[in-house]
Amino acid sequence: MNAAGPFERIPPGSRFVDLPSPFEFKRGGALHGARVAYETWGELDAAGGNAVLILTGLSPNAHAASHDGDPEPGWWEAMLGPGKPIDSDRWFVICVNTLGSCKGSTGAASIDPATGAPYRLAFPDLSIEDCARAAHAVVRALGIEQLACVIGNSMGGMTALAYLHLHPGAARAHINVSGSAQALPFSIAIRSLQREAIRLDPHWNGGDYDDARYPENGMRIARKLGVVTYRSAMEWDGRFGRVRLDDDTGEDERFGMEFQVESYLEGHAKRFVRSFDPNCYLYLGRAMDWFDLAEYGGGDVMRGLASIRVERALAIGVETDILFPLQQQQQVADGLRAGGCDAEFLALPSPQGHDAFLVDIARFGPAIRGFLDALSH
Amino acid sequence: MNAAGPFERIPPGSRFVDLPSPFEFKRGGALHGARVAYETWGELDAAGGNAVLILTGLSPNAHAASHDGDPEPGWWEAMLGPGKPIDSDRWFVICVNTLGSCKGSTGAASIDPATGAPYRLAFPDLSIEDCARAAHAVVRALGIEQLACVIGNSMGGMTALAYLHLHPGAARAHINVSGSAQALPFSIAIRSLQREAIRLDPHWNGGDYDDARYPENGMRIARKLGVVTYRSAMEWDGRFGRVRLDDDTGEDERFGMEFQVESYLEGHAKRFVRSFDPNCYLYLGRAMDWFDLAEYGGGDVMRGLASIRVERALAIGVETDILFPLQQQQQVADGLRAGGCDAEFLALPSPQGHDAFLVDIARFGPAIRGFLDALSH
Numbered sequence: 001m002n003a004a005g006p007f008e009r010i011p012p013g014s015r016f017v018d019l020p021s022p023f024e025f026k027r028g029g030a031l032h033g034a035r036v037a038y039e040t041w042g043e044l045d046a047a048g049g050n051a052v053l054i055l056t057g058l059s060p061n062a063h064a065a066s067h068d069g070d071p072e073p074g075w076w077e078a079m080l081g082p083g084k085p086i087d088s089d090r091w092f093v094i095c096v097n098t099l100g101s102c103k104g105s106t107g108a109a110s111i112d113p114a115t116g117a118p119y120r121l122a123f124p125d126l127s128i129e130d131c132a133r134a135a136h137a138v139v140r141a142l143g144i145e146q147l148a149c150v151i152g153n154s155m156g157g158m159t160a161l162a163y164l165h166l167h168p169g170a171a172r173a174h175i176n177v178s179g180s181a182q183a184l185p186f187s188i189a190i191r192s193l194q195r196e197a198i199r200l201d202p203h204w205n206g207g208d209y210d211d212a213r214y215p216e217n218g219m220r221i222a223r224k225l226g227v228v229t230y231r232s233a234m235e236w237d238g239r240f241g242r243v244r245l246d247d248d249t250g251e252d253e254r255f256g257m258e259f260q261v262e263s264y265l266e267g268h269a270k271r272f273v274r275s276f277d278p279n280c281y282l283y284l285g286r287a288m289d290w291f292d293l294a295e296y297g298g299g300d301v302m303r304g305l306a307s308i309r310v311e312r313a314l315a316i317g318v319e320t321d322i323l324f325p326l327q328q329q330q331q332v333a334d335g336l337r338a339g340g341c342d343a344e345f346l347a348l349p350s351p352q353g354h355d356a357f358l359v360d361i362a363r364f365g366p367a368i369r370g371f372l373d374a375l376s377h
Numbered sequence: 378m379n380a381a382g383p384f385e386r387i388p389p390g391s392r393f394v395d396l397p398s399p400f401e402f403k404r405g406g407a408l409h410g411a412r413v414a415y416e417t418w419g420e421l422d423a424a425g426g427n428a429v430l431i432l433t434g435l436s437p438n439a440h441a442a443s444h445d446g447d448p449e450p451g452w453w454e455a456m457l458g459p460g461k462p463i464d465s466d467r468w469f470v471i472c473v474n475t476l477g478s479c480k481g482s483t484g485a486a487s488i489d490p491a492t493g494a495p496y497r498l499a500f501p502d503l504s505i506e507d508c509a510r511a512a513h514a515v516v517r518a519l520g521i522e523q524l525a526c527v528i529g530n531s532m533g534g535m536t537a538l539a540y541l542h543l544h545p546g547a548a549r550a551h552i553n554v555s556g557s558a559q560a561l562p563f564s565i566a567i568r569s570l571q572r573e574a575i576r577l578d579p580h581w582n583g584g585d586y587d588d589a590r591y592p593e594n595g596m597r598i599a600r601k602l603g604v605v606t607y608r609s610a611m612e613w614d615g616r617f618g619r620v621r622l623d624d625d626t627g628e629d630e631r632f633g634m635e636f637q638v639e640s641y642l643e644g645h646a647k648r649f650v651r652s653f654d655p656n657c658y659l660y661l662g663r664a665m666d667w668f669d670l671a672e673y674g675g676g677d678v679m680r681g682l683a684s685i686r687v688e689r690a691l692a693i694g695v696e697t698d699i700l701f702p703l704q705q706q707q708q709v710a711d712g713l714r715a716g717g718c719d720a721e722f723l724a725l726p727s728p729q730g731h732d733a734f735l736v737d738i739a740r741f742g743p744a745i746r747g748f749l750d751a752l753s754h
Contacts, residue, residue: 121631185617185638186610192639193601195632197574200594206631217577221598224570233563233702240562242669254498254583255572255659259666261562262569282632289636292619322699325610 005118006211007102007109007277011063013039013070014097014104017141019134029124033113036134037097037104038062039069041080042088044144051144052086052372053171054095055135055156055163058284059276061103064095078361085361085369086151094142098159099134100126100284102277108207109277121207126283128155128291132162136170147171148375151368152179153357154324155284158291161332164308165296173375174336175368176315177357180328181301181335182292187323190229191285194222198278207279219273222281224265232320232353236261293335305335313343314371316357316364318350344371382495383588384479384486384654388440390416390447391474391481394518396511406501410490413511414474414481415439416446418457419465421521428521429463429749430548431472432512432533432540435661436653438480441472455738462738462746463528471519475536476511477503477661479654485584486654496656498584503660505532505668509539513547524548525752528745530734531555531701532661535668538709541685542673550752551713552745553692554734557705558678558712559669564700567606568662571599575655584656592655599658600649601642609697609730613638670712682712690720691748693734693741695727721748 004010014037022030039062044051054064054076065074065081080086086093100123102109108123115122139147150171152160157179164174183191201218203209240261257263297303313336317329326347333345348363350356357364381387391414399407416439421428431441431453442451442458457463463470477500479486485500492499516524527548529537534556541551560568578595580586617638634640674680690713694706703724710722725740727733734741 182619184610185613185619185636186605188619188636189601189605189613189638189642192634192636192642193598193605196601197598199632200598202579221570221574221577224566224573225602228563228566228570233561233699236562236566242559242562242565242671255576255663257569259562259565259569261566265566265569286632294619322610 003111005102005109005111007118008104009061009102009275010037010104011039011061011070013067014062015039016104017138019106019137023134025124026127026129027125031106031124034099034106034134036099036106036138038138039064039067039095041065041067041093042091044092044142048144049146049148050090050092051139051142051147052091052093053135053139053147053150054080054086054093055150055152055159056095056098057154057156058281058288059272061101062095062097075358079365079368085365086372087369091148091372094138096135096138098155098284099131100280100287102280105134107277108279108283120279123279123283126287128158128287129162129166131159131287132166135159135163136167139170149173149175149372151175151177153177154179154354155288157324157332158288161293161305161308162291164310165293165304168309171310173312173371174310174314175371176313176329176332177364178317178321178324178329178354179315179332180324181305181332182294183289184328188289190225190323191289194225195282195285197221197225198282204278209278214274215278216273219276219278219281220269223269223272227265227268229323230353230355232322232351234320235351235353238351240264301331302335302338305332306339308336308339308341310336310341312375313341314346314367315343316346316348316367318348318353318356318360320351321354321356323354380488382479382486382488384495385481386438386479386652387414387481388416388438388447390444391439392416393481394515396483396514400511402501403504403506404502408483408501411476411483411511413476413483413515415515416441416444416472418442418444418470419468421469421519425521426523426525427467427469428516428519428524429468429470430512430516430524430527431457431463431470432527432529432536433472433475434531434533435658435665436649438478439472439474452735456742456745462742463749464746468525468749471515473512473515475532475661476508477657477664479657482511484654485656485660498656500656500660503664505535505664506539506543508536508664509543512536513540513544516547526550526552526749528552528554529556531731532665534701534709535665538670538682538685539668541687542670542681545686548687550689550748551687551691552748553690553706553709554741555694555698555701555706555731556692556709557701558682558709559671560666561705565666567602567700568666571602572659572662574598574602575659581655586655591651593650596650596653596655596658597646600646604642604645606700607730607732609699609728611697612728612730615728617641678708679712679715682709683716685713685716685718687713687718689752690718691723691744692720693723693725693744695725695730695733697728698731698733700731
């Protein structure tokens with residue numbers, strides 16, 4: 001139905017749900033003819049009670065794991081599938097690409113049907129709450145009245161809390177993975193700096209770039225800064241230490257790369273720069289900065305959390321996370337518990353920082369499996 | 378003698394010591410007609426035994442505190458002076474502007490006497506060890522045979538260890554303030570990213586910028602990234618929270634500043650961008666990345682530390698420091714102790730991160746005073 005914009009990167013197994021048109025945004029403005037990309041695993045049972053929704057971090061697409069429609073491994077391949085911690089033999093699992101992304105759902109890189117050209121900065125001001133409402137539209141379109149569980153990772157942890165707040169009774173359980181109920185100043189500073197690096201790149205050009213003039217330098221800095229905050233110093237001490245690059249790397253410019261850690265960042269930047277739309281990056285990062293459940297608790301984030309109605313919850317985090325620090329997951333558990341939820345907080349000793357949930361499946365897998373296994377449906 | 382380069386910022390109370398000419402660098406190359414800027418407080422006693430040397434972090438000048446030659450407050454005003462923790466009624470205190478800086482000592486922004494133009498990237502590859510040897514030249518020029526104590530903050534903590542290694546017996550005691558014996562990958566990654574932001578700025582132009590075409594954007598990103606790592610998330614949670622800027626800040630560009638923490642970073646960037654030479658920033662940051670006392674311990678940093686001969690030492694750090702984390706000061710104390718030094722490690726609960734020694738005088742002052750008071754001379 002919709003033609004893809006030049007900077008959209010849509011996985012081949014994507015399916016789509018059309019959003020109501022217009023789809024009004026929390027902060028004003030609306031989308032017309034917008035859509036949300038999703039993928040699914042397993043089968044919905046007759047009672048429709050075994051559905052699990054996964055809400056992602058900033059950059060992942062909806063392809064969390066391989067399936068018949070796309071055999072490529074997904075970004076959470078070890079976590080999701082038959083017999084895996086999120087067991088598709090038992091659960092009907094839906095992963096939604098967030099509204100505002102460039103990976104299938106409508107975002108700043110998508111074609112505006114009113115003009116036939118990408119939205120770019122004409123895209124309305126995106127909030128996490130808009131992402132949550134768009135995800136809910138997918139769930140309803142699939143005929144699901146109530147989710148067994150909504151799982152949110154990182155930014156998706158924010159989206160999941162917004163989902164539960166906006167749609168009381170929409171899920172019986174919630175797993176918040178390295179998420180938070182509000183953005184705090186260190187993470188706001190990091191994301192602000194990432195946006196500034198993109199905006200200062202002359203090729204960003206107020207959002208009007210193309211393949212030939214693309215804000216590659218700004219995206220390089222933004223991505224490297226992201227990776228620095230996604231992992232942990234402790235992990236890097238053991239992984240890279242002070243090991244230098246081989247002489248034959250061809251790097252001979254003044255003040256160029258010398259250490260393995262620099263080459264690691266360079267590899268991440270190269271893979272990311274052209275695979276994620278810069279304008280979408282600006283919109284999604286700012287949506288995170290704006291997110292604050294305290295808005296729904298008279299200025300008190302704990303009251304905002306306590307206003308959420310969900311039966312059971314698990315908030316997981318790791319001690320080495322500097323972007324969504326552990327006390328934020330503790331706060332999620334405490335706040336939900338204050339609202340009557342049977343909420344558990346789990347601190348894992350993973351060295352991999354904020355990204356641990358993507359790589360430390362040995363720790364995160366059993367925790368998530370154990371919580372899901374104990375749910376009835 | 379030397380004319381200042383256009384990007385040198387030399388405090389009015391500076392005095393100078395000429396370095397031997399040529400002054401050979403560790404990694405090759407040499408300076409001709411180079412000099413080191415310094416300032417002093419108090420009087421050298423008849424035996425010449427009460428001298429204390431302060432070695433600074435990356436950006437400070439030699440004006441650590443006010444004195445008759447320059448009544449302006451210095452960057453460690455609350456720490457140094459008559460009756461203060463570093464008591465100039467008792468100690469003859471010398472603060473040296475590091476070699477490679479743009480604040481009086483010869484660096485990339487200084488005029489190369491061979492060409493009459495700034496060195497820029499013709500400046501030789503600077504190492505921390507070169508900075509230490511230049512500081513030692515000042516001490517010797519002042520007629521001091523042995524320092525009572527060498528104090529090094531941050532990068533200066535590295536320089537102090539190099540000083541002690543290169544000049545056995547040159548000091549009886551050492552205070553290492555938020556320093557380290559080697560650079561680790563997280564801090565290397567941060568400094569590499571700062572250098573990349575500067576190098577990617579088209580106005581950097583291979584080091585050949587002027588007032589009209591100056592790498593302001595690269596320096597903005599580099600400085601903001603620095604400030605993010607100099608403080609701590611904990612401090613910012615309490616200090617800024619999610620407080621927004623007043624509407625009348627005149628900030629109305631898309632994706633511009635909204636939160637107080639962003640304005641705080643902006644203020645730091647504005648003050649810094651034109652006050653520190655970009656090329657000097659590249660040279661000094663890389664010197665820190667290169668620094669590794671393990672070079673003098675057969676590849677083992679503890680053996681490198683144990684090779685240092687000093688009678689007493691204090692290594693201080695704070696738990697919230699992410700750039701020079703606390704375990705690095707613990708390592709300094711442990712390594713010096715293994716070499717026979719009476720070395721103490723002190724962990725302070727300051728919330729201000731790496732910068733705590735500049736602002737948390739209530740904690741750092743008594744620790745430094747107590748250590749100095751107990752020294753004989």
